[in-house]
Amino acid sequence: MSIQWFPGHMHRARKEIAALMAKVDVVIEVLDARLPTFSENPMLRELRGTRPCLKLLNKSDLADPLVTMAWKEHFQREAGTVPLEVVATNARDARAIIALLPRMGPQRNLVMQPLVCLILGIPNVGKSTLMNTLVGRKVARAANQAAITTKKKRVHLNDEITLYDTPGVLWPKIEDEEASFMLAGSGAVRETAMDNTEVAARVGKYLLREYADLLRTRYKLDELPENEMGLLVEIGKKRGCLVKGGEVDLAKAAGILLNELRAGQIGRISLQKPPAWREG
Structure with missing residues (x-):
């Protein structure tokens, strides 16, 4: 996307x-x-x-x-x-x-x-x-x-x-999918530009890989979920984002993850690492 x-x-x-x-x-x-x-x-x-x-x-x-x-x-x-x-x-x-x-x-x-x-x-x-x-x-x-x-x-x-x-300027079309999701996750574009749940899922996938311990501490997870959608479900359960029938409101859970990420409440997190870091 x-x-x-x-x-x-x-x-x-x-x-x-x-x-x-x-x-x-x-x-x-x-x-x-x-x-x-x-x-x-x-x-x-x-x-x-x-x-x-x-x-x-x-x-x-x-x-x-x-x-x-x-x-x-x-x-x-x-x-x-x-x-x-x-x-x-x-x-x-x-x-x-x-x-x-x-x-x-x-x-x-x-x-x-x-x-x-x-x-x-x-x-x-x-x-x-x-x-x-x-x-x-x-x-x-x-x-x-x-x-x-x-x-x-x-x-x-x-x-x-x-x-x-000067006003902030984005380029007309951001082709890099990873950049698109991470920019949206950081709050660089209005939330109406991309689906919030999809953004939170992509960011959650990155956090599970790079900052699992911070997630475990912030959301009091005994075990880490297997994937990003599982992470949103667990956050929703922990924070009471339930709808009729006990289902998790994924949109609300996504909002919690993104808002707490942007506020630094999960911990000090970088959403991109330099090329030399990936090579090392």
């Missing part, structure tokens, strides 16, 4: 980004630390070209720290790229970003000609939250759901740095 979800404001945003890019010095690409390259829009890579890129692995407090470390090593091998794990609401992380940006851009008098930075990323990855933290006040609407920002915003961070925030 592929995602085809490209609202009109995303099309406008792509055109705006292309127009802005000519005057941008440094690109700040916000990725989801739980699924870094799944949350990396290939269209944005094309638009960025050879400009220096600060890749922020946001929501790192929700991701598996060992996997995040491996992803940082992966991105360090990319020319012109500096990876940094962050939490968008963390003021200390914001200060580290502000200190790093001037060192990545052209060496010039930034008071006379401020550094122009553009924040990019897919929906619900934390761009607007990061903007608010960097500025120290609310300048962008932020919420834990996709497609909140619909227009670009510009703020002067200080005398030396100007920031542009």
Whole structure:
């Protein structure tokens, strides 16, 4: 299954980004630390070209720290790229970003000609939250759901740095099935774009393979179910998601799994591992 979800404001945003890019010095690409390259829009890579890129692995407090470390090593091998794990609401992380940006851009008098930075990323990855933290006040609407920002915003961070925030942009069609399900599981697309139960089942299959102990602890499972649908049934039983006749309401169980995953209540989980991890 592929995602085809490209609202009109995303099309406008792509055109705006292309127009802005000519005057941008440094690109700040916000990725989801739980699924870094799944949350990396290939269209944005094309638009960025050879400009220096600060890749922020946001929501790192929700991701598996060992996997995040491996992803940082992966991105360090990319020319012109500096990876940094962050939490968008963390003021200390914001200060580290502000200190790093001037060192990545052209060496010039930034008071006379401020550094122009553009924040990019897919929906619900934390761009607007990061903007608010960097500025120290609310300048962008932020919420834990996709497609909140619909227009670009510009703020002067200080005398030396100007920031542009843009709407989250997905590519018109996500062909990679695994990426589609994991992006949906992370909350990067609205729940109406894919079937919630199907998404939870695919994510559950991954969790059974990669994070079985966390599932066992969170849902007090004496034995792990044999498959992903069995996992949803067990979660439904544990949480009282029963309908007439004692059947489990799979849609409710799916909602519980996805909501608790997104909130970090199951544990620190990465939904994608780097190529070197799979080879090791």
